[in-house]
Amino acid sequence: MKPGVRVTLPPPGITPAVSSQQLLTGEFNGQKQSLLVMLNADHEKITLAGLSSVGIRLFLATYDSRGIHTEQSIVVPQLPPASQVLADIMLSHWPVDAWRSRLPAGWTLEDRGLRRELRDNNGHVVTQITYLQRGARREPISIEQKVFHYHITIQYLDD
Numbered sequence: 001m002k003p004g005v006r007v008t009l010p011p012p013g014i015t016p017a018v019s020s021q022q023l024l025t026g027e028f029n030g031q032k033q034s035l036l037v038m039l040n041a042d043h044e045k046i047t048l049a050g051l052s053s054v055g056i057r058l059f060l061a062t063y064d065s066r067g068i069h070t071e072q073s074i075v076v077p078q079l080p081p082a083s084q085v086l087a088d089i090m091l092s093h094w095p096v097d098a099w100r101s102r103l104p105a106g107w108t109l110e111d112r113g114l115r116r117e118l119r120d121n122n123g124h125v126v127t128q129i130t131y132l133q134r135g136a137r138r139e140p141i142s143i144e145q146k147v148f149h150y151h152i153t154i155q156y157l158d159d
Contacts, residue, residue, distance in 0.1 A: 001087075001118070002126055002147045009090055010098035012063040017042040018093055021157040028080060028150040036157075039089060048086055061086045080150060088152065091118065092129045092140035114138070 001007050018041040025034045035058060036051040045064035051057055052074070059082040060071045070082045080088075091099065091109075096116070099109050106121025118127040130142040143152045 002120060005104055005120075007087075007104065008102050009063065009068075009087065010094050010102060012041070012046050012065070013043040014041045014046075014094060015043055019158075023155040023157055024085075024152050025155075026080070026150055026152045037085075041093070046086065046090070048082070048089065050082065050085065080145075080148065084148075088127070088143050088145070091127060092116065092131075092143055 018039060020039050022037045022039060023034060024037050025032065034053055036053070036055075038047075038049040038051070040047045045062060048059075048061045049057060050059045057073050059073060061082040062069045063086060068083060068086065072082060096109050096111055103109060103118075104121065107126075108117075108119045110117055110119075114131045114133060116129040116131070117125050120126050124146075126145070126147050128144045128146070129140050130144075131138045132141045139154075139156065141154050143154070145151070
């Protein structure tokens with residue numbers, strides 16, 4: 001979110017379930033890096049696996065009723081930590097109402113058409129998410145984190 005700001009994630013369960021293979025291309029600290037992400041989320045847990053472009057597992061993050069568990073196989077300095085990627089994915093997929101009570105005082109999370117904006121207590125945009133409408137589904141295609149200065153574009157590989 002922002003340095004010095006702690007947020008408790010919403011419960012891991014989501015309905016309907018989400019299962020997808022995504023190619024995330026991120027710009028972080030002036031470097032471009034791509035990774036394949038396997039996302040599985042249901043009413044009990046989220047599992048997020050990050051693979052390099054040649055299929056080597058970089059990390060595995062699981063969030064369930066017992067908490068967040070991460071395994072970092074290989075550290076890639078150009079990528080945000082697995083826990084931040086997990087938070088970004090939840091921020092983009094979970095309903096706004098699941099987040100509102102968990103945000104710091106004065107912070108807002110609003111859907112504005114095909115955009116979602118997280119603003120701090122001064123009204124500054126912290127994270128901006130852009131969506132693509134596919135039939136009844138609204139899928140995130142871009143996450144811009146303005147405080148930590150990274151931008152992630154999302155391509156769905158299982159369409």
